[in-house]
Amino acid sequence: MSVAESGRFEKIKVPSAYQMVAEAIEREIMAGRLRPGDEIGTEAELVRQFGVNRSTVREGIRLLEQGGLVQREAGRKLYVCLPHYRKLSDRMSRALVLHQVTFRELFNASMILELGVIEAAVDNADADDLAALEANQKQAEAAVDDPVRLAEIDTNFHALLARASGNRVLELAREPAALLFFPTSELICRRVPQGAGRMVTAHRHMIDAVASRDKEAARVWTRRHLVDWRKGFERAGRDIDEPVERIFERLSTARQYS
Amino acid sequence: MSVAESGRFEKIKVPSAYQMVAEAIEREIMAGRLRPGDEIGTEAELVRQFGVNRSTVREGIRLLEQGGLVQREAGRKLYVCLPHYRKLSDRMSRALVLHQVTFRELFNASMILELGVIEAAVDNADADDLAALEANQKQAEAAVDDPVRLAEIDTNFHALLARASGNRVLELAREPAALLFFPTSELICRRVPQGAGRMVTAHRHMIDAVASRDKEAARVWTRRHLVDWRKGFERAGRDIDEPVERIFERLSTARQYS
DNA sequence: TTCGTCCCTTTGTCGGACAAAGATTGCACA
DNA sequence: TGTGCAATCTTTGTCCGACAAAGGGACGAA
Structure with missing residues (x-):
């Protein structure tokens, strides 16, 4: 022994x-x-x-x-071949699930990471990045009544934002958490009536802030977006201190965004 | 084709x-x-x-x-078994190297991550965490003349800080970058005479800030610590926009810290 | 040139084999 | 009755040989 x-x-x-x-x-x-x-x-x-x-x-x-x-x-x-981010991040996410991290950890980490991401995006986003974000926004506006689709679009939105940051280290660092965090938007949009609308509004302001290089507005709306998630999460009857459950059946079949 | x-x-x-x-x-x-x-x-x-x-x-x-x-x-x-963080992070770090990320990306990402880490550590560190940090500090003070050892201790210092954050998502998110970033302290301590001393001083203030729950001091000294790295890096004649080179021979043989 | 066919190469899978080392059993002995 | 040791069984790591399927290339026919 x-x-x-x-x-x-x-x-x-x-x-x-x-x-x-x-x-x-x-x-x-x-x-x-x-x-x-x-x-x-x-x-x-x-x-x-x-x-x-x-x-x-x-x-x-x-x-x-x-x-x-x-x-x-x-x-x-x-x-x-170069290891693809998505694949590595998937492994990381699986590890986080197996280690039974809580939604609180996920939320706090995402707050830090996404604020960092959008600040970098404000500095570095180019026309292509903004065009991709606008395209995503159009999809979101067209899908406000489809929680499944909207969660997927939300996940993509933040991935596009991370790409716009021009910092691949940051992009990779946020991805494992993001793969667990943003898909839960589905739950929230399903349970909280005004959730979808608030999400689309927040995205709108975030894109505008990036486009106008307004770092303060970017921070404010990112924070608001995430706090909305948290409120919605609790309003949906979930406890933020429960461990992230095994939601990989959906994730593994989700469409690749890159 | x-x-x-x-x-x-x-x-x-x-x-x-x-x-x-x-x-x-x-x-x-x-x-x-x-x-x-x-x-x-x-x-x-x-x-x-x-x-x-x-x-x-x-x-x-x-x-x-x-x-x-x-x-x-x-x-x-x-x-x-539960996938061990260190192993996954190693893979991630390798991927970053192969993707030829620059030291600028590494630096900017680490600034965000380490600031987030120490803020969380200020909120969550317990007596054990502080004891571990103090032990690390003792080692550092005893090794100010040994760049190789000091870089290893610095790497461990930040890993301990991440653990003290009580947020495993954040701990995992920062690790791939940290595995590439902090070992370069060796280069700096070797080339810049006052580098080692400034590092130990910064660690001292960071520990004190965590112990006294002083978030502002924690942020100030963390930022100073990283800016010192950057200055030292440039003073050592390196260009921050060059890609991270292949330094894994050392990393792979480095002692496990947990 | 384009197309189909034949042949060679390479991979994926199979079946069997054996040495080394861990695990287990059983026996001798205190 | 409990303990230590040797014989035996199990399991893994490695090797060998074999074959079907599919890709790729050569070669000839239309």
């Missing part, structure tokens, strides 16, 4: 062959000797190079596959 | 058996029917249940393994 054998020496780990295969390939990628778009050799070539069996090579490849470092094009050749 | 065949139909994806194995197990976990700590059956059992070959089962398991959803205890039984 020695789970945490605390002592003088570190536990010796003897990596298995398939792990070493994965690590070797990953090192090549991280060192820049394999670049995104390059194709890794065939399994037969890897078998020759590493001197292990094909089964072992394949297990190593599976490890990389999940990390998003390599991709198979339609069951065919194996390419190095 | 049809990489992005944009057309009327979505691409048809035919999932292979090993992917279905992984997805089936993952569904069980996310649905709560398999809980962290439970042991997944032996490979032989999975072979029976899924009706596929052992090689296929093993490839499926490798997919889950990388995601951190399952863990093998010393080459032995397979358990469901």
Whole structure:
């Protein structure tokens, strides 16, 4: 029963062959000797190079596959690729759910992240970003009576805003929380009559604030938007201290926005 | 050369058996029917249940393994486990590097995240958190002449602060950036004579601010701490708009802090 | 040129095999 | 009766060989 054998020496780990295969390939990628778009050799070539069996090579490849470092094009050749944000964020979100974080944590973190995002967006948004936001707003206005669709549009709105920030670190940092947070708008729009209208109004003011580079208005309306969420959440009879439940059935089938 | 065949139909994806194995197990976990700590059956059992070959089962398991959803205890039984933050953050950091984000993005994002973290820490830190921070501070004072060690301590300082925030969403959101950002303190302490001293001083004031629940002081000193980083970074002859380079050799061998 | 057909390559899956190491059983001995 | 040790069973990691399906290219016909 020695789970945490605390002592003088570190536990010796003897990596298995398939792990070493994965690590070797990953090192090549991280060192820049394999670049995104390059194709890794065939399994037969890897078998020759590493001197292990094909089964072992394949297990190593599976490890990389999940990390998003390599991709198979339609069951065919194996390419190095840039891990896609969305996929990584999905994993993160799953972890948050399994760790049973509360809606309060989600709310507080999102307040910080979204305020940061919109401030950066005020500084950096260009015409394309604004056009994308306007298009999203049009969709929202047309969907005020469809909670499912509206929640999806809301999620996209904030993703577009994050992209407009021009800061990919921030964009990635907010995404795991956002993937759990904004889809709950559906619940709120469904239970609170004026919820949808207030959401659309807030989005309108946020876009305008970004367009006119008005940081103060941007902060005010973002905060209001999120506080609305919280009020709606409680009015819908939910407790903000309950853990985020498993809402991934919807998320995993949601349409990609990029 | 049809990489992005944009057309009327979505691409048809035919999932292979090993992917279905992984997805089936993952569904069980996310649905709560398999809980962290439970042991997944032996490979032989999975072979029976899924009706596929052992090689296929093993490839499926490798997919889950990388995601951190399952863990093998010393080459032995397979358990469901909670994905560890550190591992997920490592993946995220790698992705940021591969996407060639700039130090400017890293700096701006960290400013937002760390300010958010310390405000939450001011509200939520308990005696244990403060004790841990004090212990870290002692280490830092003893290592002012060792840039490598000091950078590690700085990284840990901010991780402890994030934990003190009591917000795991925020803690996770900041980590990918932090894993890239704070280790660069080594460079600065090495190149800028007064860098180490200013760092220790800033940490001192940050701890005091958290202990005395002084949010304004906490913000001021955090901002000063990060601005110091930026000045040092430029004084060390680096351009803040250059992409984050590949510094993972160090990171991957860095000691775990939790 | 365009199209279809044949052939080669590569992947996904299967079946079986074996050594090493953990887990279990059973026995000898105190 | 309880304890320590050896034999045995189980499970994993790795290897080997095999085959169907699908992609890709060569080659010839229209």
